[in-house]
Amino acid sequence: MIAKSQTRWTDDARTVLRVGEGFRLADVDPNATPGYDGDKVSGKLDLKSGLEQLAEYQERLYAASRGGTATDAVLLVLQAMDSAGKGGVVRHVVGGVDPQGIELAAFKAPTEEELSHDFLWRIEKRLPGAGLIGVFDRSHYEDVLIGRVRRLAEPAEIERRYDAIAEFEQRVADSGTRILKVMLHISPEEQGRRLMERLDRPDKHWKYNPGDVDERAHWDEYQEAYQVALTRTSTDQAPWFVVPANRKWYARLAVQELLLEVLEDIDPQWPAADFDVEGEKARLRATL
Amino acid sequence: MIAKSQTRWTDDARTVLRVGEGFRLADVDPNATPGYDGDKVSGKLDLKSGLEQLAEYQERLYAASRGGTATDAVLLVLQAMDSAGKGGVVRHVVGGVDPQGIELAAFKAPTEEELSHDFLWRIEKRLPGAGLIGVFDRSHYEDVLIGRVRRLAEPAEIERRYDAIAEFEQRVADSGTRILKVMLHISPEEQGRRLMERLDRPDKHWKYNPGDVDERAHWDEYQEAYQVALTRTSTDQAPWFVVPANRKWYARLAVQELLLEVLEDIDPQWPAADFDVEGEKARLRATL
Numbered sequence: 029m030i031a032k033s034q035t036r037w038t039d040d041a042r043t044v045l046r047v048g049e050g051f052r053l054a055d056v057d058p059n060a061t062p063g064y065d066g067d068k069v070s071g072k073l074d075l076k077s078g079l080e081q082l083a084e085y086q087e088r089l090y091a092a093s094r095g096g097t098a099t100d101a102v103l104l105v106l107q108a109m110d111s112a113g114k115g116g117v118v119r120h121v122v123g124g125v126d127p128q129g130i131e132l133a134a135f136k137a138p139t140e141e142e143l144s145h146d147f148l149w150r151i152e153k154r155l156p157g158a159g160l161i162g163v164f165d166r167s168h169y170e171d172v173l174i175g176r177v178r179r180l181a182e183p184a185e186i187e188r189r190y191d192a193i194a195e196f197e198q199r200v201a202d203s204g205t206r207i208l209k210v211m212l213h214i215s216p217e218e219q220g221r222r223l224m225e226r227l228d229r230p231d232k233h234w235k236y237n238p239g240d241v242d243e244r245a246h247w248d249e250y251q252e253a254y255q256v257a258l259t260r261t262s263t264d265q266a267p268w269f270v271v272p273a274n275r276k277w278y279a280r281l282a283v284q285e286l287l288l289e290v291l292e293d294i295d296p297q298w299p300a301a302d303f304d305v306e307g308e309k310a311r312l313r314a315t316l
Numbered sequence: 317m318i319a320k321s322q323t324r325w326t327d328d329a330r331t332v333l334r335v336g337e338g339f340r341l342a343d344v345d346p347n348a349t350p351g352y353d354g355d356k357v358s359g360k361l362d363l364k365s366g367l368e369q370l371a372e373y374q375e376r377l378y379a380a381s382r383g384g385t386a387t388d389a390v391l392l393v394l395q396a397m398d399s400a401g402k403g404g405v406v407r408h409v410v411g412g413v414d415p416q417g418i419e420l421a422a423f424k425a426p427t428e429e430e431l432s433h434d435f436l437w438r439i440e441k442r443l444p445g446a447g448l449i450g451v452f453d454r455s456h457y458e459d460v461l462i463g464r465v466r467r468l469a470e471p472a473e474i475e476r477r478y479d480a481i482a483e484f485e486q487r488v489a490d491s492g493t494r495i496l497k498v499m500l501h502i503s504p505e506e507q508g509r510r511l512m513e514r515l516d517r518p519d520k521h522w523k524y525n526p527g528d529v530d531e532r533a534h535w536d537e538y539q540e541a542y543q544v545a546l547t548r549t550s551t552d553q554a555p556w557f558v559v560p561a562n563r564k565w566y567a568r569l570a571v572q573e574l575l576l577e578v579l580e581d582i583d584p585q586w587p588a589a590d591f592d593v594e595g596e597k598a599r600l601r602a603t604l
Contacts (some may be wrong), residue, residue: 095522119414126407127420128453167418220604227597233589234383235548244603265382303522308526309515315532316508 036066041285047268071277079124085291099204108212111222117290134165146311201265212273324354329573335556336384346562359565373579379448384587387492396500400509422453489553500561
């Protein structure tokens with residue numbers, strides 16, 4: 029295991045953020061910083077030292093699948109209301125590790141071809157291979173979130189999807205992929221401030237979409253759709269974590285910590301050489 | 317244009333590294349640091365400040381294609397002998413920008429399906445879309461490098477490929493993608509040292525492949541294959557640059573500088589809002 033640097037985490041992030049028995053999204057305070065006894069300044073320092081550990085774990089994970097026979101992979105699923113900070117997590121948490129070890133997939137509104145298949149068809153194709161850390165920026169959960177709120181499918185079909193997701197994720201987990209599902213949770217007030225900032229800054233205009241304001245009218249329905257999805261699909265093999273995200277520094281730190289805890293569990297090892305090291309040294313020396 | 321920070325570059329990297337008229341690979345000193353009047357210490361500082369500029373250019377490039385109508389993209393093609401530092405460039409140069417703006421493709425030995433198509437079939441599929449920076453870790457050039465040295469195809473077929481590549485790259489360039497082809501150039505002695513280091517360190521064993529030593533016996537043939545490929549396919553729309561790479565710090569800095577110069581040419585702008593900013597502010601305010 030890689031030595032953990034001293035941080036201000038007082039609890040296992042997976043314990044305090046986990047969606048378990050009796051979970052109620054409405055009870056989660058988007059301003060809170062559960063499990064972490066520090067402020068923005070210490071949070072940024074801890075994020076920085078965590079990046080080095082994450083980078084080493086990622087390299088080991090990759091090496092174990094290449095040189096060795098390990099089939100471990102990690103899949104981080106990110107879901108959130110608009111402007112909650114998915115992009116920042118990708119950039120500041122995922123962006124700190126070697127891009128060669130990352131498989132990033134951003135799921136937008138499905139294309140016509142994608143719509144002609146089952147909703148999991150396009151997801152399956154983007155699952156990370158062994159040794160990789162896959163990151164889904166939005167995911168198959170859109171099909172039970174916006175799908176439910178905007179009635180993009182019949183209620184019976186939405187209903188079918190929860191079980192289909194659970195079975196799909198079970199299979200993915202059985203094949204060696206640790207699934208980590210994260211909802212970044214902001215308040216509607218915070219979203220309002222962030223959207224206003226996008227409108228105030230010409231270099232942020234391209235991130236603004238007039239549809240974002242329309243969606244705000246459905247805030248409560250989205251929260252309800254999340255409540256159902258989170259509680260129906262948070263399983264041991266593919267647990268949900270709700271990360272309070274009004275404070276960006278905490279959200280990034282918490283996602284990093286969740287990833288570190290999962291990688292610590294896997295504890296990937298440098299694979300042993302499958303060739304004769306001394307013999308190769310002699311062969312190489314003969315060419316020098 | 318983004319203000320350039322003060323660096324120790326004395327010349328345009330694209331001028332001093334360009335494969336042009338009368339180029340001879342054998343004349344390039346892998347230890348040199350052309351165009352840069354600094355050492356490892358200043359080189360690392362300049363790399364760091366360059367990362368910030370690269371990150372901002374990347375975001376603008378992306379924004380211009382999303383919010384606007386720009387079709388610009390960048391394609392960085394990396395070729396080199398084993399252990400020359402492609403991975404380090406990907407990690408330390410490309411890894412500094414938002415992963416959402418990068419399309420990384422590593423081309424290994426072709427699969428059976430890929431072999432059943434023209435050699436450019438698998439390449440076409442991985443070209444970067446508008447707004448993205450594509451990075452090829454190896455590329456279609458393998459088909460005229462190892463393909464030529466190891467006689468994986470008939471001489472007439474190899475011959476055909478040079479022209480096919482030039483036409484292919486012309487089309488890609490015409491569609492709005494700036495192509496930047498880089499050969500990282502190391503000496504056989506430096507490769508020997510690096511391979512020995514992999515053998516000396518158990519955490520590097522997984523990067524070592526006994527085949528690497530076998531390939532060293534063909535060093536001169538590879539250099540010859542590079543000489544032909546570089547001079548036959550270095551065009552104005554898809555120029556080759558040979559980057560001396562015995563000094564890792566220089567190679568990374570030079571690739572970053574080449575990218576910065578290309579992005580400076582594109583000079584991507586934040587797109588203007590395609591909505592009524594004041595009207596949207598009023599709509600948003602009504603939801604607060």
